[in-house]
Amino acid sequence: MAGENSSDTAGAADIAVRPLSRRQFLKRMGAAGGGLIIYFSTVDPLSWARTPRTGFLGSNIPGDFNAFLKIGLDNRVMLYTGKIEMGQGSMTSLPQLLAEELDVDYEMVDILLGDTDLCPWDAGTFGSLSIRHFGIFLREAASEAKGVLKALAKEHLKIPASRLVTRKGVVFDRAKPEHRVTYGALTRGQVIEKHLETVPPLTPPADFEIIGRTVPRRDAVDKVTGAARYAGDIRLPGMLHAKILRPPAHGAKLTGADIKKAGAVDGVQVVREGDFIAVLHEHPDVAEAGLARIEARFDRPVTGIDDKTIFDHLLKSKPKPEIASTGGDLNTGQRMASEIVEETYYNSYVAHAPMEPHTATAVMKDGKLTVWASTQTPFPVRARIAGRLKLPEDQVRVITPYVGGGFGGKSASQQALEAARLAKRTGRPVQVAWSRAEEFFYDTFRPAAVVNIKSGLDRSGRMVLWNYDVYYAGQRGCELYYDVPHHRETVFGRWRGSARKNHPFGVGPWRAPANNTNTYARELHLNLMASKAGVDPLAFRLMHLTDKRMIRVLKAAAERFGWKSGKTPGKRGYGIACGIDAGTYVALMAEVDVDTGTGNLDVKRVVCAQDMGVVVNPDGAKMQMEGCITMGLGYALAEEIHFKDGEIFDLNFDTYTIPTFSWLPKIETIILENPHVPPQGGGEPAIIGMGGVLATAVYDAVGAKLLELPMTPDRVRKAVERVKS
C-alpha cells in the first residue's frame, strides 16, 4: 500500500502462549512443513467479523483469520482457500488481495486451494464470486492478522503503538527504522492467541500497490511443462481404473445384464450393486474393453420429446411465475403506446464441454476416504460423499488439483461419488475418468428457454411499456435497466429449483446462468424497438439510460468501435449489446458479414468495454473477457444439443461444434477504471452479450430477425427468406 500504515491497532490484549493443540493446525504442519501460525482464539469467533457471514455462501466461512493464512518462519505466507483453479486465475489474483492487506511482497505469498482438510469452508467456485465475495473475507482476515502482528511488535519492540509501521512483512519504529522485527520472527516458536476488539479498516483503493497490478499467472509454468496435475493424473500404488455401465438414454431402465464375459478379461474386476455395474482394471483401456463385453438390456422411454418439440413441452407445464421487478402499471403503458412490438425468443440446450471430462481418484485408508476430484465445489462434494457413503464428514477429504475447465458444469460432481463408492467397495485406489460421451450425457446443460417480450413506444419514440416473461432460464440479468415507466419482468422457472424436473435430462448453471438468454432477448428486442422508432440503436439505448456506469461502457465501446449512426452498407452489419452481470457492466459491439446464400456468419471484429469496479489483475481480467467472447461465439452461432426420447445425439466434438481458431474475430477489450466500486465479477460478464451482439448485427446487415439461438446457417437462411417474403 502507498505510505505506511501506522494506525494504532491497540485494543489488543491478552497475549498468551499455549501448546499446539488444534487439529487443523497440526494437520497443516504435517502437510505444508514448518512455519508457524498465529493462533487466534475468541469466545465467539464471529463477533469481530465486520462482514456478516450469512446465507449459504457465507454462514460456514470461519471467523478465525488463521483459517485463511499462515506465516512461516521464513516469512513466507501461505494462503488457504476453498476456491479452486480452473483457468479463471484465482490462484494468481487471491494472493494479490492477501499481500495488499497484510503488507507483504506479493512474491512471498503461496496459495493452497480446494483441500477440505486444510482450507476454510467454501460454498464453491462459481458466480464470479471469488474476488467480490470471498475476497472480502480474505482481506479482512489479512487486515486482522496485520493488526495482531503490530500488537505483538509493540510488546517485542517495546515502543508505543503509534510509532509502529508495517512495510513488506516487517514492523518497525517510525522514528528509528532499524528498530524492526519481521512477521516471521514475531510468530516464531510459539502459537499465539490474540484478540483484537476492532478490526482495522481495509486499505482504500487509492493506496493499492499490489491490487490493480498485472502479475503473471502462477500456474503457467506447471501448465506448459506438463507438471500440472489434474484429477486424472493422480497415480497411486495398486490403483484401478473404473468404467461404468451407462444407459443409452435418460430414463432408460436396466432390465438385465450378463457380466460374465467382462470378468473373463485378464485382471478385470467387476462390481455390481443393483443397476450400478463397474468394470475395473489397472489400465483404463482394458477396463473399457471389459465393459464393452457386458451384454445389457434396457427399457427405453418413448416420450416423443426432442429438440424440436421441447419448447411446446416446456411451455405446457408452465412453472409458477415470480415477479423479479416491476414499476408503473402495464395497462397504463399499454394505453400510452402507439406502437407495440411483441416477439418470442428461444434458445436451445447448450453443453459446458470443458476439455477435461469429469474425473476423480479415490482411496480409502484406515477408515478415511480421500478423493481428488475435478470439481468446482469441494466442500459440498465432501458433504455429498459423506452422506451417501454414511461416513462422518471429517472422514472424507476432498482435494481439488488443477481443474481443466468448469464453466458451471463441474458442480454436481457425480464422478467423485462414483470413485468414492468404488474405492470403499474394493479397498483399492480407484480412478473414474468419464469418456467424452459420458461427459455430454451427464452434463447439466444450460436449459432450453423461451422469452416473450411485449413492449410499446409512445408517439415521441420513447419506450413506455415493457412486459417481459422468461421461461426456464432464470432471473439473472432479466431486470430492466432501461428507463421504461411501465414494466414488469416475470420469471417462470429457473435453471435451479423445481422447474428442473420438466427437462428430459439434467440442467444447471452455465457460465453467467440465465443472463445469456436474458441479454440476447432484451438486446435484440431493443434493436427492433429502435428500428420501429427510427432511431440508431446506440442512440436509442442512450436515450433510455440514466445509469452512469452503463452509459460509460456503451460510449467507450462505441468510441473504440467507431460506431456510426445509420444503416451499414451491403451485407455487413454492426451489432450492439450491453448488460450487467455479477456487478459488472459490459458493452459489446461487433461487425459481422452475412452470407445470405449459405447462411454463414463471419464475425470480423468484437469490441468489449467493461466496468468491473476495482480491477485486481488487469491482464487476468482481459483473459477472461477474451475467453468469454470466444466461448460466446459458440452458443450464439453453433452449439445445440440434439436429442430424442432421452437419448443425447451429440456425444463428442464431431457433431457438437465449439469455436476453433478459424472463428476468431479481431477482439479488442477495454477495462474502464472505477475505483469507487469494489472489485466485481470477471469470469462471466463479457459472455452475456454475445448472442445479442451478433443477432443485432445480422438484423442490421440484412433485416433478418434471428429469434432462436444458435444462429445456425439454416436458421439464418430461413430468417433471410422471411424478410424477402
Added chain:
Amino acid sequence: MIETIRFRLNDKPVLIRGDGERLLLWVLRSDLGITGPKYGCGIGACGSCTVLVDGMAVLSCQTPVREIDGSSVTTIEGLATNGSLHPIQKAFIEHGGLQCGYCTPGMILTAYSLLSENPNPSREEIVEGMENNLCRCGAHVRIVRAIETAAREMGGGKK
C-alpha cells in the same frame, strides 16, 4: 497377441510388452505414468493427446503403440532441455496462452510440429495449423500471438 515394442520416450529407451493394438495415449498415461498427454475426446477431434513422434505431431489416442516401434516419442514433459524451457513454452507463458491448461500440452506440441514444417508461418497458416486443437477457455488469440513470438525467437517468423 503379446508383442515387444521398443521406442525412445523423452530421450530414454522404453520397452513395452503387450498388445500392440493398445493406444499410445493409454500406454503413456497408464503403463508409463506420463500424464502430459491428455484424454479429451478419444476420436482424434480435439488434439489434447498430441505427442511428437520423430518430431511431428501425432494424436496418441488414434495411434496403436505398435506403430511407434523404433520411433522417438516426445511428450510435453520432454520438451524443455537441461531445465531450460523451449521458446514455445516461454512464449505461451509470456502471452498467457493458457487458462485451464488442459489443452496446453497438445497446443504446444502441435505448434512445435507446425514450426518445424514452416518456421515462418503467416497468421493464417498458424490458424490453419492449430485448427484441430480445441480450447474451451478461449485462449486462442493469445496462443496465436505466442506462436508468432516463438517463431521469431526460433529464428523464423515474420520479422
